[in-house]
Amino acid sequence: MNPHADCPPAPPLDLTDDCGGFASLGPAFFTHLNPTPLPQPYWVGTSGGVADLLGLDAAWLASDEALRVFTGNACPPGSRPLASVYSGHQFGVWAGQLGDGRAILLGETTGGLEVQLKGSGRTPYSRMGDGRAVLRSSIREFLCSEAMHALGIPSSRALCVTGSPAPVHREETETAAVVTRVAQSFIRFGHFEHFAARDMEKELRTLADYVIDRYYPACRTAPQPGGNAYAALLQAVSERTATMVAQWQAVGFCHGVMNTDNMSILGLTIDYGPFQFLDAFVPGHVCNHSDTQGRYAYNRQPNVAYWNLFCLAQALLPLIGDQELAQAALVSYKTVFSTEFMARMRAKLGLVQEGAGDADLIDGILLLLAKNGVDYTIFWRRLSQAVAHNDFEPVRDLFADPAGWDRWELSYSALLALMNKELSADLMLKTNPKFVLRNHLGEQAIRAAKLGDFSELRTLQRLLERPFDEHPGHDAWADFPPDWASSIEISCSS
Numbered sequence: 001m002n003p004h005a006d007c008p009p010a011p012p013l014d015l016t017d018d019c020g021g022f023a024s025l026g027p028a029f030f031t032h033l034n035p036t037p038l039p040q041p042y043w044v045g046t047s048g049g050v051a052d053l054l055g056l057d058a059a060w061l062a063s064d065e066a067l068r069v070f071t072g073n074a075c076p077p078g079s080r081p082l083a084s085v086y087s088g089h090q091f092g093v094w095a096g097q098l099g100d101g102r103a104i105l106l107g108e109t110t111g112g113l114e115v116q117l118k119g120s121g122r123t124p125y126s127r128m129g130d131g132r133a134v135l136r137s138s139i140r141e142f143l144c145s146e147a148m149h150a151l152g153i154p155s156s157r158a159l160c161v162t163g164s165p166a167p168v169h170r171e172e173t174e175t176a177a178v179v180t181r182v183a184q185s186f187i188r189f190g191h192f193e194h195f196a197a198r199d200m201e202k203e204l205r206t207l208a209d210y211v212i213d214r215y216y217p218a219c220r221t222a223p224q225p226g227g228n229a230y231a232a233l234l235q236a237v238s239e240r241t242a243t244m245v246a247q248w249q250a251v252g253f254c255h256g257v258m259n260t261d262n263m264s265i266l267g268l269t270i271d272y273g274p275f276q277f278l279d280a281f282v283p284g285h286v287c288n289h290s291d292t293q294g295r296y297a298y299n300r301q302p303n304v305a306y307w308n309l310f311c312l313a314q315a316l317l318p319l320i321g322d323q324e325l326a327q328a329a330l331v332s333y334k335t336v337f338s339t340e341f342m343a344r345m346r347a348k349l350g351l352v353q354e355g356a357g358d359a360d361l362i363d364g365i366l367l368l369l370a371k372n373g374v375d376y377t378i379f380w381r382r383l384s385q386a387v388a389h390n391d392f393e394p395v396r397d398l399f400a401d402p403a404g405w406d407r408w409e410l411s412y413s414a415l416l417a418l419m420n421k422e423l424s425a426d427l428m429l430k431t432n433p434k435f436v437l438r439n440h441l442g443e444q445a446i447r448a449a450k451l452g453d454f455s456e457l458r459t460l461q462r463l464l465e466r467p468f469d470e471h472p473g474h475d476a477w478a479d480f481p482p483d484w485a486s487s488i489e490i491s492c493s494s
């Protein structure tokens with residue numbers, strides 16, 4: 001007898017209605033509302049990896065019902081959709097109340113993952129916005145979420161993008177799209193700032209207790225700074241953030257809008273707007289065309305993250321109850337950042353053992369890359385191949401000033417000689433990606449998608465899902481950016 005004969009088939013998107021998730025926090029935290037439907041939806045892209053993570057049936061994911069659900073035109077069983085309220089500091093200035101102005105949480109799966117639509121219509125937190133996202137920015141968010149995951153960098157995930165011919169007005173008229181995002185939680189620093197700014201200490205405590213119980217249980221059990229679970233939470237968030245930003249710096253990722261409302265309490269990369277992977281190594285590079293002051297320049301990201309953690313510390317202060325304890329909880333940020341950054345840079349160089357000269361070697365190469373404006377991703381990949389094949393000529397070719405390179409290479413080769421070459425090369429090829437989502441690659445996929453051709457998007461997605469593989473026949477996607485790439489202007493408009 002089949003023991004499952006009487007069981008109903010598993011729902012396609014298995015959302016729990018046990019009320020233990022974000023919805024359990026109560027009405028001060030959100031507003032229940034349904035997404036606003038879009039006309040004539042169509043598929044743009046789906047991620048098999050995220051479908052597997054959610055346990056989604058492939059046939060269902062290809063169905064019209066799934067298309068309706070992920071465009072916001074139908075609600076999955078068990079779902080009571082909601083938009084949450086948060087506040088935040090934008091470009092260093094207190095912005096007051098913000099909230100999910102165009103994102104709607106469908107619910108949480110039984111596996112503990114929140115499923116959220118972005119671009120699914122107006123909410124009570126939309127302010128002047130239309131609640132929509134355009135196809136261009138949705139494709140960028142979809143591709144980059146999955147690319148970051150494949151690079152081993154903590155990130156929200158993206159299950160799919162759907163599009164609609166509905167017009168959306170930005171600098172020019174574009175069309176609408178919806179990204180389905182997945183994460184354990186979409187709670188941001190700004191959620192805490194919201195309740196702190198309004199002196200709503202009860203809600204602040206409810207939120208902090210929820211985050212600790214669900215995501216940081218060790219903050220109650222492990223030895224705590226001053227015996228204080230909220231200080232322990234601040235320290236844990238600060239260390240996760242330090243690790244995430246160290247990974248951004250090592251891979252050459254610029255986030256572009258590190259406002260406190262875009263900082264995840266779980267140390268995930270969230271909100272892929274005007275991000276960019278560096279082409280040439282320009283430490284002061286500003287990827288966001290709207291960031292006229294350069295606040296979020298590549299080389300300022302580690303300090304900005306620390307500034308944002310300081311805002312979180314201030315928000316948590318009523319719970320921590322002691323200024324010194326709050327400050328002490330932030331102290332490890334700098335050491336964790338530099339330890340994590342150094343570990344990643346050592347791996348990029350294939351230094352399998354730690355040595356006293358590592359920091360000088362790393363500083364030295366970063367200075368040379370900046371001075372010569374060398375392409376960041378290509379440099380590291382060529383260096384990995386050079387170590388694998390014992391031929392440094394293709395790397396030398398990248399430097400306008402080869403004398404500086406020659407000097408550095410002498411010290412580097414002396415260090416490498418102390419290591420097992422095969423181990424070094426292997427580590428480097430698994431650390432230095434061949435493929436990253438450069439602006440021009442995203443742009444090519446977007447231009448084709450706007451004409452209804454999603455083949456470029458799928459090719460790019462496939463390369464970015466396995467960025468360390470060689471992918472024979474696809475060297476063009478790993479090549480230098482074309483001249484027109486520098487004219488691409490990515491702003492907050494999305």
Ligand SMILES: Nc1ncnc2c1ncn2[C@@H]1O[C@H](COP(=O)(O)OP(=O)(O)OP(=O)(O)O)[C@@H](O)[C@H]1O
Nearest residue numbers: 098099100101102103126129130131132262271272
């Ligand atoms: N088109 C829009 N309609 C309504 N609200 C918007 C729109 N664009 C941005 N917002 C809201 O403005 C604030 C700041 O926007 P920001 O660009 O950081 O976020 P986002 O890209 O919309 O979303 P997320 O951070 O969820 O990825 C947020 O409260 C956001 O919801």
Ligand SMILES: [Mg+2]
Nearest residue numbers: 261262270271
């Ligand atoms: Mg945002």
